[in-house]
Amino acid sequence: MNSVKIKPDRQQAAKSVRKTYHHGDLRRQLIAAAEQVIVERGVDGFTLREAARRVGVSPAAPSHHFKDAKGLLTEVALLGFRDFGAALAAADKRGGQDPMRRLYEQGIAYVQFALRFPARFQLMFRVDKHDHTNAEFVRVSQEAYCILENAIRAATGTPSDRPLGPDGQGLLVAVWSMVHGYCHLAFGGELNNPARGGGNTDVILESLLPLTLKYLPLPIKK
Amino acid sequence: MNSVKIKPDRQQAAKSVRKTYHHGDLRRQLIAAAEQVIVERGVDGFTLREAARRVGVSPAAPSHHFKDAKGLLTEVALLGFRDFGAALAAADKRGGQDPMRRLYEQGIAYVQFALRFPARFQLMFRVDKHDHTNAEFVRVSQEAYCILENAIRAATGTPSDRPLGPDGQGLLVAVWSMVHGYCHLAFGGELNNPARGGGNTDVILESLLPLTLKYLPLPIKK
DNA sequence: ACATGATTTGAACAGTGTCAAGATCAAGCC
DNA sequence: GGCTTGATCTTGACACTGTTCAAATCATGT
Known part of the structure; x- marks a missing residue:
């Protein structure tokens, strides 16, 4: 997991009052x-000031590390x-050699990630909320894309x-879509209605998702 | 088209200065x-004040017709x-009797609407931006859902x-998804890259979409 | 003619992102 | 060591935002 850990070195716990002028x-x-x-x-509830507040710093402080709010969110998306x-x-890898199993496993993992970390996922695909031209971002997202492409x-x-x-x-776009x-x-x-086979996140992941991915497209045989 | 027309009756053109106190x-x-x-x-660029400005009215005026900004956007989504x-x-209807043709035509229409009116479409599905519990909204969206369900x-x-x-x-969720x-x-x-078969909106609609919908799921035969 | 209620305004408040100046400090250079 | 330089952070400001409140205006029914 790439969650940001604090190294117990020189920084402060977010709430604790900082003694030093520099953070x-x-x-x-x-x-x-x-x-x-x-x-x-x-x-959409994100606020630069709130983030600054939580680490106990003035609203203008972030500007020395990120161009603007978008810049900070870009790093999170990254x-x-x-x-x-x-x-x-x-x-x-779990899918082994069978291409269709690889696609299926990727599909499961795709949805699982999205529903387990909805904030991250939604940010990642909200083009307006981060700088999608960021070189590193392009590289990493390209890399993820290639995993799908290779299975295709x-x-x-x-x-x-x-x-x-x-x-x-x-086929690629169909599966991805x-x-x-x-x-x-x-x-x-839209998937919360039990009358439609849905429910809470568990139902959506454990029950409805397999039901749906039974219809994952197959390659057209020549 | 349900775009809002002004009836040439008593109201003002948005820009023209209004003579009467009441709008x-x-x-x-x-x-x-x-x-x-x-x-x-x-x-996300929507602003209640901007909307008020455009019809030449004070920022507080909308509150007498809509509970808040969300209330106004709910009507737009509706x-x-x-x-x-x-x-x-x-x-x-264009799909005739064949269920698969009905699903295919619906799919085309679904995407065409979304890409022709992206603002509307995105608003319609942005739960946080409008009141999705609004009775009329529930009714109308339910109605649209039923069109898909009936074909299924x-x-x-x-x-x-x-x-x-x-x-x-x-199958329903697979097609909808x-x-x-x-x-x-x-x-x-994500569909703008020509190397991936994409391009501008025309390419996405006319070329890539048919290519993709060739993989629209088929019902499982017993 | 008048009163009532619906609209609209103006001013205010608490928020937001971002910028320019100044304060503080770490670190390298003499 | 002392000094300077540049990085980091704060303060204060500005132009925005949504929303609320009292007061102003007017349409309408009595």
Whole structure:
């Protein structure tokens, strides 16, 4: 887990009153506080001042470590994407050799991550809330994408030196859309109705998700 | 189209200076202005004061017609959902008797609406930005849902007096997830890469969408 | 003609992000 | 060692935001 840990070195506990004028570990703790805020209040409930308040620092202090609020959230999204990619990679490995099993495992992992860390996940895909042109962000998200693409390559028999054909592209987007949409429907409360096979997060993950992923697209056989 | 029209009766053009103390058509024009704002600035760029400004009224005026900002946006979302339901119904009809064709046409219409009116669509599904417990809203969104459900019933041979079985529930959520996710991927710019078969909105709608919906789930045959 | 109630305004309050100046300090250089 | 430089943080300010309250205005029914 890439949650930000404080090293018991020189910094203060968030609440404890700081003796020194300089904070010493502000950048790191701001990221941790920001994540905490979006977990509690949602991505839109985030406030730069609140994050500053939690680490006991003035509202203007963050500006020396991040360009602006978006800059801070970009770092949070970055950490999220690292974990996300790791979760997908682990799932892919669990899938073994069978391409369809790899895709299925990735799908499960995708949704599990999103529903276990909804704040992170929603931030990661909220283009307006972070700088999606950030070089490192592009790299990490690209990396996660490749995990999916590679499974699609295996499923369609496309070697890595050839571009994906139209069928492969369609399959990739279809699979991605399905799991991604499932997450958003869950966030919107659209899967909470027991009469529709839904319920709380447990039901959505344990019962409805397998029911849904039975319909995960298969590659078109030639 | 349920866009709000001004009746050339007693109200003012948004910009023109109003002579009378009372506005006369404030509620309607506020809704229209609000929609305009989210079209230009996105859902998160919406501001109650800006909407009031555009119809030439004080920041406190809207409170007499809507409980708060959320209340105004609820009305906008409501109009959106009416059009959305109408678009889905029309598509369903276009599908004729074949259940799979009905689902496919609905899918196309779903995504087309979302990408043609992204502001509306995103607002409609942003639970935090409007009052999703509003009775009329529940009614209208339920109505749209039923259009999908009925096609699923036809596809699975489930009469309307019986609840959908697990397979039907899974199929419904799978189809919904795929089209819904496709829209969100598009919003996030994930489908803009030509190397991945994407591009601008035209490409996404005309080229990539059919490629993707070729993988729209089929009902499981017993 | 008048009173009642619905609209609208103006001013205020508590929040927000961000900027410019100044205060404080760590660390390198003489 | 002492000094300077640059990084870090605070203070105070500005322009915004949503919402509330009392007062102003007016349409309408009596």
